[in-house]
Amino acid sequence: MATPLSAAAALAALRAEGVRVAEVGNWRTHNRNQKGAWGPVNGSIVHHTVTRGTDSTVRIVCDGYASLPGPLCHGMIAKDGRVHMVGWGRANHAGGGDPKVLDQVIAESYGTRPTPPTKGNANGVDGNARFYGWECENLGDGKDPWPKAQYDAIVRVQAALCRAHGWSAKSAIGHLEWSNDKVDPRGFSMATLRADVAERLKHPASWNPGDTPTTPSTEEDPMAGITKRDIFDAVWKTDAIGGPVDAADHATNPTWQPQSILKDVQARIRSMDKRMAAQTAAITALAGQLGGGADTAAIVAAVEAAIERAVIDVNINTKEG
Numbered sequence: 001m002a003t004p005l006s007a008a009a010a011l012a013a014l015r016a017e018g019v020r021v022a023e024v025g026n027w028r029t030h031n032r033n034q035k036g037a038w039g040p041v042n043g044s045i046v047h048h049t050v051t052r053g054t055d056s057t058v059r060i061v062c063d064g065y066a067s068l069p070g071p072l073c074h075g076m077i078a079k080d081g082r083v084h085m086v087g088w089g090r091a092n093h094a095g096g097g098d099p100k101v102l103d104q105v106i107a108e109s110y111g112t113r114p115t116p117p118t119k120g121n122a123n124g125v126d127g128n129a130r131f132y133g134w135e136c137e138n139l140g141d142g143k144d145p146w147p148k149a150q151y152d153a154i155v156r157v158q159a160a161l162c163r164a165h166g167w168s169a170k171s172a173i174g175h176l177e178w179s180n181d182k183v184d185p186r187g188f189s190m191a192t193l194r195a196d197v198a199e200r201l202k203h204p205a206s207w208n209p210g211d212t213p214t215t216p217s218t219e220e221d222p223m224a225g226i227t228k229r230d231i232f233d234a235v236w237k238t239d240a241i242g243g244p245v246d247a248a249d250h251a252t253n254p255t256w257q258p259q260s261i262l263k264d265v266q267a268r269i270r271s272m273d274k275r276m277a278a279q280t281a282a283i284t285a286l287a288g289q290l291g292g293g294a295d296t297a298a299i300v301a302a303v304e305a306a307i308e309r310a311v312i313d314v315n316i317n318t319k320e321g
Helices: 007-016 054-063 099-107 148-165 190-201 228-236 247-252 258-290 296-320
Strands: 021-023 043-048 075-077 083-085 131-136 172-174
Touching: 007 021, 007 148, 043 148, 054 075, 054 083, 075 148, 131 148, 148 172, 148 190, 172 190
Parallel strands: 021 083, 043 131, 043 172, 075 131
Antiparallel strands: 075 083
């Protein structure tokens, strides 16, 4: 059980949770307190309006009807996600409900949903004294959509109240879970809504779902356990490229895969190194036989440079191919 929040405290809690609020008239003192107590409060009830149009809906929940004076809730959550505050104090929203449900909400002792109610508006206990109430703009036919902005606002409003009172998400229920003659809200699951409220309560009030998680992710790392050898095998043993250009290439590289290409290039370079060394020795000997008229060092350097250019050309062509 808890003392109801003041209007100022409620407004601060909603705004801290990221709720966009519109204050309607004298909402802070607009209530039905002359008809009975408001408090202690034990939770929050979500409704749908069975109306269309934000402006007309705000007027209805603020003023009520001849047979049911307003306010009909504390705030109306519009399609665009804005919450229109229309009253604070006792409001005509919950009516009679099942005392067993009230006990379960107070103790937060139920599972995914409270026990289905067996009492309703005519024979139940007074819910207007015990719950905050939030009407949500929707036709309630199961077809009228719930825009993302609106649903997000519903979650934030319930989280704001639960956070302010130190409640869990189980203190937020739907009207259909309170009274056996009600069907609202229709179009989403209250169990899902409570799960989303519970997720918000794990984070600071300023949290947005796109923010970096405050706790380490338990999602499995797709690269976990992969070694350098695994990457080598995946790249060089399985990624075949274009086929051989002639029969000679096919003879040295029958599978024509990157791994065998590298081995072939490496073997060719080693062969060139050996041939260059042999040719350098032969040129040196030949220059010596020619006598003093030849510049042995210059001849050897020129030949080595020509061979080196050939090796570089092979490497460049291999990388670009």
